[in-house]
Amino acid sequence: MDPVQRRPAREAGPHGGHGAADARAGGFVWVYTEPGADPAEPFVPDALSRDDVAVYRYEETWQTHWTRAMENMFDAPHVPIVHRNTIGRGLRAPAERGDVMNVEVEPREHGFRTTWSTAGGQSAAFLDWLRPNGMTLHLASEPRLYRQHLWCVPVDVRQTRMMLVSVRGFGRYDPLFAVVDRFNRRILAEDRRVIEGSDPAEVPDPVHEASVASDRATLTFRRWYLRTQKREPEGARKRRLEVAG
Numbered sequence: 001m002d003p004v005q006r007r008p009a010r011e012a013g014p015h016g017g018h019g020a021a022d023a024r025a026g027g028f029v030w031v032y033t034e035p036g037a038d039p040a041e042p043f044v045p046d047a048l049s050r051d052d053v054a055v056y057r058y059e060e061t062w063q064t065h066w067t068r069a070m071e072n073m074f075d076a077p078h079v080p081i082v083h084r085n086t087i088g089r090g091l092r093a094p095a096e097r098g099d100v101m102n103v104e105v106e107p108r109e110h111g112f113r114t115t116w117s118t119a120g121g122q123s124a125a126f127l128d129w130l131r132p133n134g135m136t137l138h139l140a141s142e143p144r145l146y147r148q149h150l151w152c153v154p155v156d157v158r159q160t161r162m163m164l165v166s167v168r169g170f171g172r173y174d175p176l177f178a179v180v181d182r183f184n185r186r187i188l189a190e191d192r193r194v195i196e197g198s199d200p201a202e203v204p205d206p207v208h209e210a211s212v213a214s215d216r217a218t219l220t221f222r223r224w225y226l227r228t229q230k231r232e233p234e235g236a237r238k239r240r241l242e243v244a245g
């Protein structure tokens with residue numbers, strides 16, 4: 001893996017906000033915009049630093065809060081519904097029969113790993129959350145390595161830059177496999193339609209939305225966000241201080 005090249009915080013960085021520190025690794029510049037933060041090393045997926053794979057990069061901006069885009073990636077049960085004519089085709093019949101999807105979440109150093117199964121068995125694919133705003137979807141292992149990496153990068157409270165890096169160990173020199181890469185964009189477009197229509201754009205407190213057991217991974221993310229990241233509105237903090245005082 002390439003070493004992480006770190007640059008210290010500056011007064012105003014070229015890639016981020018005031019006082020941003022950045023690091024370069026895996027073909028990305030990793031920016032930490034929190035003033036005064038002492039950022040941990042970025043978790044860079046190993047496939048991004050390989051030179052023996054085909055890499056496809058794609059970006060587009062969605063009209064949503066980054067949390068809404070991120071949690072959608074953990075939501076395995078949406079696949080047979082939102083992607084019913086693409087990647088969810090095989091899960092459609094079990095979903096229509098009412099089969100229950102069982103979702104497991106296991107804490108990892110980088111966030112969590114989520115796996116899922118139906119009556120038909122355990123899915124070969126699994127997904128890693130790369131805290132705070134990235135994921136790797138492991139679709140197939142060697143020798144036909146196939147992984148999707150995606151980061152949901154906040155632009156502002158209503159816009160999120162979706163940065164996709166697809167890595168495959170097959171068809172490296174075959175231009176026909178470009179169709180596989182274009183397919184990724186179709187899947188993203190299916191998600192985008194749903195996500196941009198979600199209200200509110202920022203994920204709400206879990207108590208405000210009905211949830212079921214198969215929401216385990218999305219709820220884990222949502223609780224983490226609300227507990228550690230979400231800034232309270234000024235008024236709420238003031239009221240709490242008044243009560244405490």
Ligand SMILES: [Fe+2]
Pocket residue numbers: 072078079082083187191
């Ligand atoms: Fe999706």
